[in-house]
Amino acid sequence: MTSLYVIPVSLMLILLGSLTFKRLTSAKPEGAAILYRRSGRLALLGILLTTSYVLLMPPVYIWMEEMLPLSNGTDLISKYCALLAVAFLGEHLSRAYNSTVALRWNVGTRGAIAIGLATVGLFATLVTADTPQPSPQLANYADQLPVDINTWIMLAYVAYVGAPLIRPTFRDARRNPLRIGRLGSALICTGLALSTLRALAYFPLELPAGPEAFYMFMLVSYISTACVVLGLWAFAFARRRQLPRNTLDIDLSIE
Amino acid sequence: MAVSGSDFKQWLEGRGITTSASELGRLTGLHRVTVGNQMRRGNVPESTVVGVARAYEIDPVTALAGFKEYEDLDSRPRSPTAAEVLSQVHHADLMAELQHRTHATLFPRDDHVRIDFPHDGSHRAWIDAIDTGDVRHDVAEKTGTAITYLFTQLSDNKLTPLQAVTAARVSGTSLVAGLVVVGLLTTEEGDWPEDVRESALRVIKHEELIELIQQRLNLLQRRVRQRKEALEYAERLTEILG
Structure with a gap:
């Protein structure tokens, strides 16, 4: 197992795990009750993403593989967790930024069809592929077409959810009255743009580069995830410190 | 927006004022590195010119009029309406x-x-x-x-x-x-x-x-409304995403 795989996944796990833990424990109400808050879905997103990365850790992956009837079914479960997290994120960001286009794409029938197709596609390509040995992210089978399509479906879904959100996040990165809000939106925008770019570059750049380049391109996805998560953390920080109320003055006094 | 560094140097030399950044920094109360950077980058803020003029008891308006951007500065009565x-x-x-x-x-x-x-x-x-x-x-x-x-x-x-x-x-x-x-x-x-x-x-x-x-x-009224809207927007977004 290459260190290029283990190190980034471990780092992502630490980042996601710590931020999710912080979100669940430092906010009021604490614990499960946080899920009923307006931003509660983000805590669920954190749990799903963390689970997705936990499953990709080699010892966990191999342990899961022993229990599952489908070879590399752990990769499928990990991808389903990520898929669900992205769907939650898409819906949540679309509502937060109040983007008509993003709402139309990510919420309601269109959003459901997209996630349905991605779910079926991921399952179908995994079943079609010949993957007898456990291999997180199916990295050892990157020379098979169904595996390439499997990876691309995941990337395409993330791009489908993220692309319509690039414009509203970019706009907010310029006009949010809070500096940390602008930073948060800029990070989210960068993350979404990187994900979209990777999906677009998958066939023209990533596949011709060969299986060796897989881990390098995966770094793009890790960075984009980290950007989005840190962007959301920036808003959580602003909320905890009550920065809007403390920074934006609507008082008439000039003393 | 500022006067050019070379014009500023010429202006200093024309009046026999030192061009040393540390000396100018001491006169204007700015850090010597700041003054040095302003001159090196060729963008000297008007406040530096005025600061030097005050230190040498030169009328700041006359001092600014020595630069092409402000050459007509004293061509009209100074008093406001x-x-x-x-x-x-x-x-x-x-x-x-x-x-x-x-x-x-x-x-x-x-x-x-x-x-x-x-x-x-x-x-x-x-x-x-x-x-x-x-x-x-x-x-x-x-x-x-x-x-x-x-x-x-x-x-x-x-x-x-x-x-x-x-x-x-x-x-x-x-x-x-x-x-x-x-x-x-x-x-x-x-x-x-x-x-x-x-x-x-x-x-x-x-x-x-x-x-x-x-x-x-x-x-x-417009300003208060804009600030209120900005606050509500920021609060809403941090509430949903935070």
């Missing part, structure tokens, strides 16, 4: 005057205008006072500033000296008054008579005072 002076009176002081005129016993008049300038919205109020038609667009065009950015600068009280002088050039008013308004020059350096704001406030006609207050209150 009554409208310009009143633009630098805060709406709270305007309303205090109205209260006094309404009931002199209950609201006795103070000897001095209480709130100093620049104050919130004073740059915009000055532009409104000298505006003869389309001064904002003219300033934006002549200084190469995007009009939306100029609006933001006016809202934030961040008009630059060059923009202020350009606005005065376009409007045909005192070229120095704008530099006093943006805080580059003191009222004494700009030849503003002592207690000029108090005098202007006392002689303004009732209907003009009321109209001025009305304009300022409209601006205040």
Whole structure:
């Protein structure tokens, strides 16, 4: 197992795990009750993403593989967790930024069809592929077409959810009255743009580069995830410190 | 917006003033690295020129007129118009005057205008006072500033000296008054008579005072609404994403 795989996944796990833990424990109400808050879905997103990365850790992956009837079914479960997290994120960001286009794409029938197709596609390509040995992210089978399509479906879904959100996040990165809000939106925008770019570059750049380049391109996805998560953390920080109320003055006094 | 570094060096040499960054830093109260960087990058802010002029007891207006951007600075009378002076009176002081005129016993008049300038919205109020038609667009065009950015600068009280002088050039008013308004020059350096704001406030006609207050209150209302909207927007987003 290459260190290029283990190190980034471990780092992502630490980042996601710590931020999710912080979100669940430092906010009021604490614990499960946080899920009923307006931003509660983000805590669920954190749990799903963390689970997705936990499953990709080699010892966990191999342990899961022993229990599952489908070879590399752990990769499928990990991808389903990520898929669900992205769907939650898409819906949540679309509502937060109040983007008509993003709402139309990510919420309601269109959003459901997209996630349905991605779910079926991921399952179908995994079943079609010949993957007898456990291999997180199916990295050892990157020379098979169904595996390439499997990876691309995941990337395409993330791009489908993220692309319509690039414009509203970019706009907010310029006009949010809070500096940390602008930073948060800029990070989210960068993350979404990187994900979209990777999906677009998958066939023209990533596949011709060969299986060796897989881990390098995966770094793009890790960075984009980290950007989005840190962007959301920036808003959580602003909320905890009550920065809007403390920074934006609507008082008439000039003393 | 600033004067060029080479022009500044020439100007210093022409007056026998040292070009050493550390010495200039000591004279102006700026850090020597800051002055050095300004000269090296070729962008010396007007405040540095004025600082050096003050240190050598040179009239800051004459000093600035030594640069091509400001060569016509002293070509018009320096004193501001009554409208310009009143633009630098805060709406709270305007309303205090109205209260006094309404009931002199209950609201006795103070000897001095209480709130100093620049104050919130004073740059915009000055532009409104000298505006003869389309001064904002003219300033934006002549200084190469995007009009939306100029609006933001006016809202934030961040008009630059060059923009202020350009606005005065376009409007045909005192070229120095704008530099006093943006805080580059003191009222004494700009030849503003002592207690000029108090005098202007006392002689303004009732209907003009009321109209001025009305304009300022409209601006205040818009500003408060914008700030409230900004707060609500930021709160909503941090609440949902935080």
